[in-house]
Amino acid sequence: MAWENHTLNSNFILLGIFDHSPTHIFLFSLVLGIFTVAFMGNTIMVLLIYLDTQLHTPMYLLLSQLSLMDLMLICTTVPKMTFNYLSGKKSISLAGCGTQIFLYVSLLGAECFLLAAMAYDRYVAICHPLRYSILMSQKICCLMAVSSWVVGSFDGIIVIAVALSFPYCGSREIPHFFCDVPALLTLSCTKTLLFERLMFICCVIMLLFPVAVIIASYVRVIMAIICMGSGEGRRKAFATCSSHLMVVGMYYGAAMFIYMRPVSDRSPTQDKMVSAFYTILTPMLNPLIYSLRNKEVARAFMKVLGKCFSWQS
Template identity: 80%
Template structure:
């Protein structure tokens, strides 16, 4: 047998989302700008909540975890995409692909559970304010946040182990800008039907179950807010909840679009656009939504800058 006629390549090729045309170069530069703004925004949220003692409450602790997850999520995809675009080398090793899948899926799942826990926190705060210190103590809040990370990591381990157990053939070109599981499965030489059913089942647990918790929590919250006698209390409650609901709508809508559609109805371009939305734009929008509509975060930011409410610098 002539071994020199055989080539063994365990790398994948990420086709990416941009080419080197002037228009795509502009969009690539815009994406890098969004990346750095999201990086600064989420880092600022984490640091503000850590440094300001008045923000050491369950709601803000969970919010700091959301910002940390967004920070890690955008760092999982954009740097690799930027490296491939700038270097012209679009390959990624199987190990690198597995690491990317693990962090991406883990963070996706962790955020699903965390958003549900944040809805539960608002339910307890509004519907059971007197029992809030007991039902949402710092210990319970810490356990809830840790459970989100653990459950998300378990989902990541299961999916990456199953995805990389398949044999891949052909050009090994992934029609995406990162190793996303549905895009990777299109290259498999094996029968992936059972695995696709497993992904759908995992999505039911990781997406539908938290959505049920969110809907149940906010149904009770809305009923409680309607019964409030004070208009100021109603406005404050709606302001807090609307920020969370805006994030939930963006995040779950995009995730369900990607992972809960049949493979026969998939379009690579649509998947790339929607994936770009919730892996790049959502981490940018989350800190903006919570900071611009939250007086406590604004106060903490001004305090760190050394500026009082009147705009004078504190010496």
């Protein structure tokens, strides 16, 4: 009981990713710039889709949920990392660590299934355009979005419940810039092999199942594009799908690299670099990829800007 009280009252130490050398100060400033762009880009995407009635379609509803997830994901890790770096304090409470793990795992899981739903949406739009309003009705689209959040949250609850049930001892120094489960497990006083296997099974479900849906959807999409008689039709169909495939490739590649390897094969430096890629860089790239390649989003943005200038006048 005394050990349990000690665990609950103890803080962990986040070793971080930067020191105060000139190179790392520059990299830290770069991360803050990326965070700012990601925060503004995803916020603008959510607001544009909410405000413009012409964007109230299944594709843009799912896109707004992706932007919301990216916004929450980057806010889960970067503000705490920034506070610790600027203040010189590296501690994080058990409650704070648990909150980070829950939000991080939940958002990753939710985004996995949301990307699969977006692939299915593109499959229906290109392969069954006449039945699109039926197969991707507003009700079905909302059900897909809500299901993504629910499944992700369920995964987060399981992981956090098991991860914080282990005793942690020693230096309590987490070799990461946030409370990531694989990094936290290295501090456990007991064997975590069973939990590692549980995590692997969760990763198979949360990563490989959506990937299978995405691959199946895009195989059908590519076949449909090849069979199109119009070159303009093929170009538009490819442009519509290429943005989503770019996001999928970046997101799933990094996530599989992190979570589908045993803890014994992990390198803290590699894990921090890859984690920084898909928790900081990817949320910035997503709105840029979708907005720069999407005329509807650009039109909505110019429309909102026009209204803002007219109100100022």
